[in-house]
Amino acid sequence: MPANRQIALLDHYRQSARDLPWRYPPGHDGPRDPYRVWLSEIMLQQTSVATVTTRFARFLERWPTVEALAAAPLDDLLAEWAGLGYYARARNLHACAQAVVAMGGFPDSEAALRQLPGIGDYSAAAIAAIAFGRPATVIDTNVERVIARLHALDRPVRSDRKRIRALADDLYSGAPAGEMAQALMDLGATICRPANPACHLCPLSTDCAAYASGDPASFPPRPPKKVRPERFGTAWWIRRDDRLFLVRRPARGMLGGMAALPGPEWQDGAPPACKAVSVRHVFTHFALTLRIEERDDPSGLEGWWHPLDRLDEAGLPTLYARAAERMLA
DNA sequence: AACTCGGGGAG
């Protein structure tokens, strides 16, 4: 019997919805642009609202339609994506745009959306619900956390997905899915936060088992963290006059397809002691120490000379942007 | 089911 929870959530949302650049406000009854919804959902995958807010408008201004994006060179899209991380998203975004144009527009069902590159379970449900008003159970990490707390689930989310799915289906049942999804995500971001949840502001607190337990922040339990391995590598700083030699990384894998400083593949292990200039960069599953070595000959390398005064337009991912910043300081 | 894949912001 989720009706009371749904009413409490939707009422609270209509009162306090965040005003976000990609969002249609609660109660919006006009046409919706699936391109905007899709783009925002891909950008927001594992990326905070604050970060996306600074990049969404510029991206949309450069490519206002899915047709424009499909026609753009992939390298331009990757350069625009630089600094956002998880670059497979940008490669899949391009492939998805071309598929959508080829089929004459975005499909409006969750199942058909799910078949497109870069659109997984979450994004398919979110786009179907938010852009097309379809019923769908939209489950992201916010929804998982809210449900884990409502029911005081005592297993890590990763090993309790089936139960969370069933509880989420029930929570969404019969309600407008797009508004429910956004209500739950706002709740998770602003009230039912991972740490220091603001239960005194929560419209569901009287119905929440974790709140009743007295220690809501302990739900859901976090899996044990694992150690982050070390890697090291070398990047070559090859400068002639006012230009720098850059290369493009292999299409798949780490920083796939991105502009970069040339250099050999990175190695496992702790970096050898060295006084040379180096930058340290922490990725999700390893930490890298990149030594920067000056060279004057790019022979044997495939790349291009890039003007140093326009390096910010080269589309370097953050690791190499920091390395260049260090060398130019 | 476990890995791979970035980076920034908050505490």
Place this chain on the structure above:
DNA sequence: CTCCCAGAGTT
């Protein structure tokens, strides 16, 4: 420092 974020694809 640590943790987390509107996850997806591969193995």
